[in-house]
Every structure is written in structure tokens, then in C-alpha cells.
Amino acid sequence: MKFVNVGFNNVINSDRVVAVIASDSSPAKRLIQEARDSGRAIDCTCGRKTRCIVIMDSDHIILSAIQNETISARLEGSEDDDGGSEGISNE
Numbered sequence: 001m002k003f004v005n006v007g008f009n010n011v012i013n014s015d016r017v018v019a020v021i022a023s024d025s026s027p028a029k030r031l032i033q034e035a036r037d038s039g040r041a042i043d044c045t046c047g048r049k050t051r052c053i054v055i056m057d058s059d060h061i062i063l064s065a066i067q068n069e070t071i072s073a074r075l076e077g078s079e080d081d082d083g084g085s086e087g088i089s090n091e
Contacts (some may be wrong), residue, residue: 004074006064010044013073019055020068035061
């Protein structure tokens, strides 16, 4: 079992990930709203802008403030875990 950091010391089980998608499209925004209404959304953004949605096999969705390319790289294991800023700027 491998855990992947999705930001702000929140981790998910990589074996249960179905898809990683960007959050800026209209279908993605509808998916977020439907999941929030039914209680299936887990918000790991800590108040930041949602940049990525991780869809799990349990039909839950994880909202992350990290870009989808970064999480995809972490799932593949190609990114070094340097404990850095996790791709988030202080704007």
C-alpha cells in the first residue's frame, strides 16, 4: 500500500485512485457540486483554490490545491519527496 501526499499533509491510498482531473471545466465543477451535496467530497485544499480532483474507487472525490500534473507524478513515483512547497505559491 502506497500513500500519496495531496497537499497540507493529507495523504491518500494510491491503490484506490481511479482518475486525476483538472477542476476548471464545467463537468468537473458539476462533479464537485454533486459530491458535496451527497457528502462524497473530501476537501483537502485548506481554503485555497481547488486545482485538482482525485476520483477514488469508493465514489468519493478528493479536492486538492496541487496541480494534477504534480499529483500524477507522485502517483507514478517519479517525483522526489523533498518536502518543498508542494507547487503552491503564496500569491
